[in-house]
Amino acid sequence: MxxxxxxxxxxxxxxxxxxxxxxxxxxxxxxxxxxxxxxxxxxxxxxxxxxxxxxxxxxxxxxxxxxxxxxxxxxxxxxxxxxxxxxxxxxxxxxxxxxxxxxxxxxxPKPADELTVRVEDRIRHSGERLAVVEHQVIDGDDVEGWSIAVDHQDKELPVRLFLESLQPDQYTYTVREGAFADWDAVDAWLEDRSTPLPEAPEYRLDAEALRTGAALSRTTTSLPQASVAPSTPAAPVNSPQSFGRSL
Structure with missing residues (x-):
């Protein structure tokens, strides 16, 4: 630099x-x-x-x-x-x-995965929604830092932890967002670390949408094809009728 x-x-x-x-x-x-x-x-x-x-x-x-x-x-x-x-x-x-x-x-260092890109994009475009109140910087040989912010638009899980972890060997990093009901909950998690970081609802909704989309895709592709009635002659390959359903 x-x-x-x-x-x-x-x-x-x-x-x-x-x-x-x-x-x-x-x-x-x-x-x-x-x-x-x-x-x-x-x-x-x-x-x-x-x-x-x-x-x-x-x-x-x-x-x-x-x-x-x-x-x-x-x-x-x-x-x-x-x-x-x-x-x-x-x-x-x-x-x-x-x-x-x-x-x-x-x-x-570069983002290690797509979720890191999404979390950082949310931060960048959050406007005044997120108010940072506490942080731990990455310094020297540290490989982890975090920022704790209040999400002014979430009443149920307003305390957000943005956890950044470096992977020095790969020259990459990850950022994850956890959601907590209060300060005691986020402090307890940082101290204990015995459970996964509580996922923020924004990403749960995205994951559910992806799962629903995948399920609909599988259902659509597995539907049986309608048979042609015996009394209906097949249309010639170059006839307009043969493309009418796909237009």
Missing amino acids: KDTDFRLDGLVAADEQSATAYDRTWICRYQTISQHDVGERSFIVAFDPSATWDAPDTPNLFSFDVVRDSGQGTFSLHGSGHATFAFAQRWLINRGCPAEALAPIADA
Whole structure:
């Protein structure tokens, strides 16, 4: 990964928050994972290697929204820390960045399976539905990290655990979503791990739809073919009647 270039030479911060965020860029030496530029605006996801020396579970992934005003000679810089890449992408998508523009441009592990792709896609397009309240980052030799979020649209299972696991030998990772009724339930699961991660209802519905579709397909293909009545002559191969049922 290359060091992040915020392209702020000759510009001054437009506000105090931007000035504070800019001062931090000199300390952290961010490394770009993903970047999308639109004119004088940049959407960036970056890795902070210095986070490992900070307090435990300090976010090491950061999203940045950089707006430059060359006419005024100023810039605005807003950022947010995250434990997982999909949540870092979501923050930028919520600020107007196209989702398809945020693919990694640096060498990074790939999703290990289709379910990981689906879970990350749900995160990216969740808008304000999911509010992250706690996380554990993947740092050093760690192979697991997670984010706990509240799903504001689910009253029965509002506490969601997004569990990320690395497979270093394959250079891949998986992300799974578990659904819990309350904080005690998710804490108990993280501590015990004696049962499978409780499946979120969104994926149960998808699985049921796939099973129903497969069953209907098997039923349709196994139906007996209707026989032709003896009094009805068979249509010639090139006759329009022979294709009437399939059109």
